[in-house]
Amino acid sequence: MLTELSVQSMKPKAQRFIRADRDGLYLEVVPGGQKYWWFVSQAGGKRKKVSIGKWPDVSLRRARELLAVKKREAGIACFSPAVEGVLxxxxxxxxxxxxxxxxxxxxxxxxxxxxxxxxxxxxxxxxxxxxxxxxxxxxxxxxxxxxxxxxxxxxxxxxxxxxxxxxxxxxxxxxxxxxAGKLAPVRTKHFARVTDAREVSVLMRSIRGYPRPRVRNALLFSAYTFCRPGEVRMAEWGEFDLERAVWRIPAEKMKMRRPHIVPLAKQVVELLMDQKGRIDAAGLAGRFVFPSERGASRPMSADTVRIAIRSMGFGADAMTAHGFRGMASTLLNESGLWSPDAIELQLAHVEGNSVRAAYNETTMLPERARMMQWYADELDGLENGLP
Missing domain, CATH: 1.10.150.130 (Tyrosine recombinase, N-terminal domain)
Structure with a gap:
């Protein structure tokens, strides 16, 4: 039986050759490198070569589907013993x-x-x-x-x-x-986070007083940007444009596999400049914004922020590294100042309806930029005890 990988890797030879799949499906490879699907139909004692299409325009899976259709149309059984026995x-x-x-x-x-x-x-x-x-x-x-x-x-x-x-x-x-309905339901998992203004105030003051400056910057960065923990620790300097105050996260780093833009509040730009000076002084300059203490070639450990949060007195049931996202979602929605779509887009929660279905990284970017600055100012205000 052929596979997508074997079809893709099949190299042409000096003479055309044929490879069989199942149930009468064949792939013909010609010296020029082209690959063609066909099967042999037999009716009235005569054999006829029937074309199904050219690879890669017609994939292996599609060729099998078309074979089944053509056989049904010709009154030929689609499920031979060989096919029924596929594992x-x-x-x-x-x-x-x-x-x-x-x-x-x-x-x-x-x-x-x-x-x-x-x-x-x-x-x-x-x-x-x-x-x-x-x-x-x-x-x-x-x-x-x-x-x-x-x-x-x-x-x-x-x-x-x-x-x-x-x-x-x-x-x-x-x-x-x-x-359907036969398995026990799964409770939706919500990451622990603080959302009450008093709790947020305590959290921000605790972060500001954290004794390890480079880790403190990672905590503040997580709070201000509310990106996923993996996106934060894997952040690279080449993704930032500090003059334009934006962080462009490539699609391969995003959960939804779409590129994402994070507008940077002025507090975040200042934080990044401070972080750059600190890692340069520590001999950890490299591509990562938050490098490991063990060397610049690797990012900060996934446990670093979690351990820092625990050391500040917040248990696993009160706050997690992922909880900064839930905290931001609650505070932004409760403010009533921002479009729910802008909030969801900045959280990179892309859904299959309305504006979210047409999402690209620049959707509603001006409002998102204003929102990110407001949110950073709000966190600072709560930290300083302002209403």
Whole structure:
């Protein structure tokens, strides 16, 4: 059986050659490097070569779909014994390569773990078409039995995505469709954060008094910009334009895989200039804004901000590194001064409706810039005890 990777890596030879997929689908590679899909139809005792399309205009998956359509139109069975015997592991691995490869390293690792821990071991050697909904539910219930309720839902979704990827060539339906509502619901996880004005005042004063200046700058930067912890610690000097007061985060660093602009309040510009002087003096100058104490070639540890917050007396149930985002969302929305869309866009919460569906990094940027300056001033005011 062919895979997307094998088709892509197939090199031309001096003579044309053919490679077979399944159920009569063939790929022909000609000396010029072009690749063509076709199958052989037999009717009235005559064989006919039927073209399906040219790769990459027609992908392997699309070629299989078109083959099934053409065979149905010709009255030929679409599911041969060879196709019905294709293994779950084969399709799951192909789905992972084709559909998950474009996501972040962290997401790829999580999906890989769900495959290796739950999906593949339970159905080793099993044909995809023989797997039933109740069997899949039993696997998900194992995760529930360990108290991993969210994982159970994630694993169910992986099964569903694999079956949908296999349709209509290898299977005719998704057996997980009958499992809606069968798993225990997952409570929405809200990261601990402070939102009361008095609590914010205490937090900001605690940060300002934190004894390690470079870590203090990371804490203040997190508060003022309310970016995700990973985006903060991986920030690089080359992403900043301090003259224009903007931070341009590339798509590959963003959870939503879209480029993002953070307008910088004057407090943040001053903070970054201070940080630059401190890391230069410490011999840690490099590409990272918040380098590790162990050397400039690596970013600050993911635990550094968390440990600092704990050392200031805020428990895990009161405040987290991610909690700066929830704190900003609450204070900005409660102020009534800013468009909900501007707030959500600055939080990089891109949804599939209204202005958010047409999002690019500059959407509503003037309002977002005013909002970021207001928010920094608000935090400073609360720190200094102003109403």
């Amino acid at each position: 779950l592991s084969e399709i799951a691995e192909e789905w992972y390569r084709v559909r998950i490869s474009g996501f972040s390293e962290g997401h790829r690792a999580r999906v890989r773990r769900w495959l290796d821990d739950y999906v593949l071991p339970k159905f080793k050697g099993r044909a995809l078409a023989t797997i039933t909904g109740p069997e899949i539910l039993a696997v998900c219930r194992e995760a529930e039995g360990r108290g991993h309720f969210e994982t159970a839902h994630r694993v169910l979704n992986v099964f569903s995505q694999v079956f949908k990827y296999a349709m209509p060539f290898y299977v005719q339906g998704d057996p997980t469709a009958i499992l």
